[in-house]
Amino acid sequence: MGHQLVYRVAVDGKRPVSKTSRTSEFFAYPRRLTIAAVAFFMTSLAVPASYAQSSGPYAGMAGKWAGGGTVTLDDGSNERIRCRAVYDVAGAKMDMSLTCASDAYRFNLTANVVDQGGAIVGQWSETSRGITGSLQGRGGGGNFQVTAVTAGFNANIGLRTTGNKQSVSIRADSLFRAANISLSK
Structure with a gap:
């Protein structure tokens, strides 16, 4: 089996993909998406405070x-x-x-x-x-x-x-x- 793997890499230039690596790739994308969504949500929490300052009675003065x-x-x-x-x-x-x-x-x-x-x-x-x-x-x-x-x-x-x-x-x-x-x- 090891010999076939080396041969495949030499011919195709690719390693065979195992089921476990496909599974980890499947879960890696949603994890990255979740992290990006959390980061976006956290930064959007800061917006209302500055928006309130720019839209309230003292707009733009702070x-x-x-x-x-x-x-x-x-x-x-x-x-x-x-x-x-x-x-x-x-x-x-x-x-x-x-x-x-x-x-x-x-x-x-x-x-x-x-x-x-x-x-x-x-x-x-x-x-x-x-x-x-x-x-x-x-x-x-x-x-x-x-x-x-x-x-x-x-x-x-x-x-x-x-x-x-x-x-x-x-x-x-x-x-x-x-x-x-x-x-x-």
């Missing part, structure tokens, strides 16, 4: 952003500023931090907000000056109009997110009058 713009002070002077923003999105809740600085001016704005069916409510603070207050407004889909209020300070904040670009517009009634900021991811 992550780190950077850019610059201008700040207008009470005396009417303008200064160029550099900014960083971080948005931590979890369903209807969002924590954000916006830090901007120029050569002579700096502000650190943080906020914790909740979407209540298109109404945005929360708290904010400007940490470099030790000011805190409430925040309320409307918005969704990455676009918001809100008002930040505390004793002696009111500011209207507009935020618009389109793809990996974001614009922030702040209008206030104090030493800090306005800021126009453009950010990118």
